[in-house]
Amino acid sequence: MNTRHLPRNPASDVTELGYVGIGVSDLDAWRLYATEVVGMEVRGGTDEGFQLRLDTWHHRIDVQKDGTDDVRYLGWRVADADALEGMAERLAQANVAFQRGTEEESEERNVLGLLKLSDPAGIATEIFYGPEVENQRPFHPGRPLHGKFLTGEHGLGHCFLSEPDVDAAYGFYKLLGMRGGVEYKFDTPGGPQRRPVFLHCNRRQHTVSFGHGYQGKKRINHLMFEYTSLDDLGLALDIVQEKGIPIVRRLGRHSNDGAVSFYFGNPSGWLWELGWQGRDAPAQAEYYRGDYYGHQTDVKGFGL
Ligand SMILES: [Fe+2]
Helix, strand or coil, X not given: CCCCCCCCCHHHCCCEEEEEEEEECCHHHHHHXXXXXXXXXXXXXXXXXXXEECCCECCCEEEEECCXXXXXXXXXXXXXXXXXXXXXXXXXXXXXXXXXXXXXXXXXXCEEEEEEEECCCCCEEEEEEEXXXXXXXXXXXXXXXXXXXXCHHHCCCEEEECCCCHHHHHHHHHHCCCEEEEXXXXXXXXXXXXXXXXXXXXXXXXXXXXXXXXXXXXXXXXXXXXXXXXXXXXXXXXXXXXXXXXXXXXXXXXXXXXXXXXXXXXXXXXXXXXXXXXXXXXXXXXXXXXXXXXXXXXXXXXXX
16 A cells, blocks of 8 residues: 655645535435434425535535435535645645636535545545534434534544545545554455555544445445434434334444444445444554444445
């Protein structure tokens, strides 16, 4: 793996996964899933899509009906306009092609400015600053919640991507200012050892991950969201089971982020992971061969 030191200014590093765009086939199914199962707030709504809120940001997730049933784009935050300029310089020095977002495109994302580029898997990547925060519009969960979604300095959650070229992906996300590396080694009978990579850019133990042996049909394997209350995780598990939604990985506790979590199918055939009490990003690297407990895979075909 390329661990070459990249000269950079930490002040322009990305600070969080700020927003995500997803493409879906069934808007109604997604609306029910996001609200009644998970507890997010729907904003707007047309025949083409709607947005989802998790906190006081204008929105965190943009759901568009385009039939792709996959991730459309990932939005990575930097601190401010200077940081965005620093990132533009960094990308130019590394010969990574990017475009500057127009005023219209910034308006569309409810941010002050952005750069547009692609990650090595071809996932549309936006680096932005200045999200619109609506303190006048408190978060209104789609179903009763005991607590809230853990966002703030943790960003919206984490994503597990399907990256065909793991070395290229590692170099790219390090270039954006993320840190981390291999955190698990899994021996697979008759196959190469799986060594998933986990990178962080804030307190959240990891914000993006990928690895050899995790290349699925979709460009995203899962998105993870974290509740502040264990009761919301338990309630979500009840609702998922009541609605007969496939639980792909049972309740368990990861060794790396320490979160208690489970994975279940979404209406587009990939996974959402819901968790509680993940720990802070580590100052020093370590790796594992298993989790504390649980996370048994019950349903195949979701790339895990
Ligand atoms: Fe995860």
